[in-house]
Amino acid sequence: MGALYIGMSGLTVNQAALNATTHNIANLDSNGYTRQQVLMKDTYYYNYNLRTVGNSQSGLGSNMSRIRQVRDFFADSQYRLETGRGSFYSAMHEVEEEVEKYFGTDVDEQPLKNAMTTFWNTINELQKTPDSIVNRETVIQAAQEMIEEAKMIYNQITDYQKNINRQIRDKVDRVNEIADEIHELNKKITMIEGNKLESANDARDRRNYLLDELSGYADITYKEMDSGCVTVNLEGTTLVAEDRVFKLGTMPISERSELLDVVWADHGNMPLYHFSTLPSAANQTDVGSIKGLLFARGSDIGNYTYMFEGSVDLSRFVDGNGNPKYQTLADMYAGEGYSGYGDYYADYVHPFLVTNLETEMDYLMHNIVTAINDILCPNTTTTSAITATDANGNTVTIPAGTTVLDTENAPIGLGYDGEPGQELFTRRSTDRYTVYDYVDNGVNKKLYVYNEEDLKDPITQYSINELVVNEVLTKNPSKMPLSDTDHSNAQDVLNSLLDAWSCEGDYAGELKLLTPDTLTGYDFQGYYNAMINELSNTGNSYYNIALNQEMVANQIDNRRQIVAGVSSDEELSNMIMFQQGYNAASRYINVVADMLDTLVNRLGRG
Numbered sequence: 001m002g003a004l005y006i007g008m009s010g011l012t013v014n015q016a017a018l019n020a021t022t023h024n025i026a027n028l029d030s031n032g033y034t035r036q037q038v039l040m041k042d043t044y045y046y047n048y049n050l051r052t053v054g055n056s057q058s059g060l061g062s063n064m065s066r067i068r069q070v071r072d073f074f075a076d077s078q079y080r081l082e083t084g085r086g087s088f089y090s091a092m093h094e095v096e097e098e099v100e101k102y103f104g105t106d107v108d109e110q111p112l113k114n115a116m117t118t119f120w121n122t123i124n125e126l127q128k129t130p131d132s133i134v135n136r137e138t139v140i141q142a143a144q145e146m147i148e149e150a151k152m153i154y155n156q157i158t159d160y161q162k163n164i165n166r167q168i169r170d171k172v173d174r175v176n177e178i179a180d181e182i183h184e185l186n187k188k189i190t191m192i193e194g195n196k197l198e199s200a201n202d203a204r205d206r207r208n209y210l211l212d213e214l215s216g217y218a219d220i221t222y223k224e225m226d227s228g229c230v231t232v233n234l235e236g237t238t239l240v241a242e243d244r245v246f247k248l249g250t251m252p253i254s255e256r257s258e259l260l261d262v263v264w265a266d267h268g269n270m271p272l273y274h275f276s277t278l279p280s281a282a283n284q285t286d287v288g289s290i291k292g293l294l295f296a297r298g299s300d301i302g303n304y305t306y307m308f309e310g311s312v313d314l315s316r317f318v319d320g321n322g323n324p325k326y327q328t329l330a331d332m333y334a335g336e337g338y339s340g341y342g343d344y345y346a347d348y349v350h351p352f353l354v355t356n357l358e359t360e361m362d363y364l365m366h367n368i369v370t371a372i373n374d375i376l377c378p379n380t381t382t383t384s385a386i387t388a389t390d391a392n393g394n395t396v397t398i399p400a401g402t403t404v405l406d407t408e409n410a411p412i413g414l415g416y417d418g419e420p421g422q423e424l425f426t427r428r429s430t431d432r433y434t435v436y437d438y439v440d441n442g443v444n445k446k447l448y449v450y451n452e453e454d455l456k457d458p459i460t461q462y463s464i465n466e467l468v469v470n471e472v473l474t475k476n477p478s479k480m481p482l483s484d485t486d487h488s489n490a491q492d493v494l495n496s497l498l499d500a501w502s503c504e505g506d507y508a509g510e511l512k513l514l515t516p517d518t519l520t521g522y523d524f525q526g527y528y529n530a531m532i533n534e535l536s537n538t539g540n541s542y543y544n545i546a547l548n549q550e551m552v553a554n555q556i557d558n559r560r561q562i563v564a565g566v567s568s569d570e571e572l573s574n575m576i577m578f579q580q581g582y583n584a585a586s587r588y589i590n591v592v593a594d595m596l597d598t599l600v601n602r603l604g605r606g
Helices: 002-026 073-101 111-128 133-193 201-215 289-297 329-336 341-348 353-376 471-475 491-502 524-564 568-605
Strands: 036-042 045-049 056-059 062-069 220-224 230-234 237-240 248-252 260-264 379-381 386-389 395-398 403-405 425-427 433-440 443-450 467-469
Touching: 002 036, 002 062, 002 568, 062 201, 073 133, 073 201, 073 289, 073 353, 073 524, 111 133, 111 491, 111 524, 133 201, 133 230, 133 237, 133 248, 133 260, 133 289, 133 353, 133 467, 133 471, 201 220, 201 230, 260 289, 289 353, 329 341, 353 425, 353 491, 353 524, 467 471, 491 524
Parallel strands: none
Antiparallel strands: 036 062, 045 056, 220 230, 230 237, 248 260, 379 403, 386 395, 386 433, 403 443, 425 467, 433 443
């Protein structure tokens, strides 16, 4: 009778193999599905003759060891790493591609570049007839157009920079959703496989699919425990533990910032990333689209002040106890191993695409307007203290070394009542000069004290958002200071305007570095071209790396699919093989049944 059970074992194991095969075929096109395979083994053998050389044994049939997933786990880890790196550079390229659109998609259709060229051309025409009101109006109109184009582009960039917050929040929410689902799958797998008889392969497929997706958001490591659950670390910190999930969150970088940082909400709002160490391919830290977005966006909205070391915030350098590490810039340079501000800029501003672009653009406009203003309203410093009266009649003392309008050399407006001190570009909230009355050798005079720019106070700066064209000149172009004190045309002023634009003549040494960590200088038009070329080259670099990473990831995935993927031809061959095995077991049972029938019926009659 035991022979029937041997046949039954053959039927059972081949039926299980057929079920697994049909399950594979049914999921031929299912994303994330892993081919399943039934492992067969012999059951216990019956020993009926013990010998020193070898035992005489009789087999008791076959059995199913387990239904396993056919995966290449090493290829899984490689694929997830390369996917994460590709996502990092893809996110960077998407940011670059978006901000580049604001400058114009065609070389000949770049509004700011064209507005700058038009402004320069109007100054050329003004030089020919400087007392022409029409030409002056044209210059003022071109100046307004240039400022408006610069503001529009700059504000589009800053708005997009803030809108990246939404993308970051969406990705953080998705990471948390994935973590929750992995945790639930862990519980399901542990429950199903706890009896050591079943395999939760479909749940494992879903979990592996989620790990693939999670690897695109950030750098992950994971480990399967003996219980079957998987623990996941995100950027070196636990995301999914055996018993709980640790969630990510977002919060403003600082009280005044509109930009969000990604933090561990369940770890005391500890930042997910510290960009004091820049992402590096050599260290394999250039992983994840979240890091790519944060890195491309930057932590600040850049302006021209970042070009100067006075903008350095020493409070960002702290020791292990959170106390300031440095008291002076010199200490910081020495402590960080910097030769100067250029090295600091190379680490804290230049790598962050949007912040650096905003800084360069604002720096360009700042230099244009200050160069023109300083020609129309040249400054000097007082050699001694001056007692003067302010607009309210109060007596004040202007100390020696104060920056004031050089009234002796400053050009004036048209007409006999022409006055100096009218700049073309003004700050929205700060006048160029504070005017005082004073007496010099019995002569009543005016003292124009220059209101200095403060790198820490935005309303005092000639930055894009503070710039407007002088309303006085807009209403009355004749007040543009282009005449000498004898009321003749100030050709030297007009020549200086042209020379300053092209960095020629007395301004040959006024070429501007693109950033403090570069060496090549440019005139204004050249600076704009270099800025756009740098942006474009950076974007192409990100695109090429992302494309290469996609190719590498696809190659690894193809290698994974060779192992884990379902082949219809192979599965159909297996189906035929298991059907034959099932039929053979069935025929074996029939033979045994016939034998039993013969034995019972014939011997019973005897």
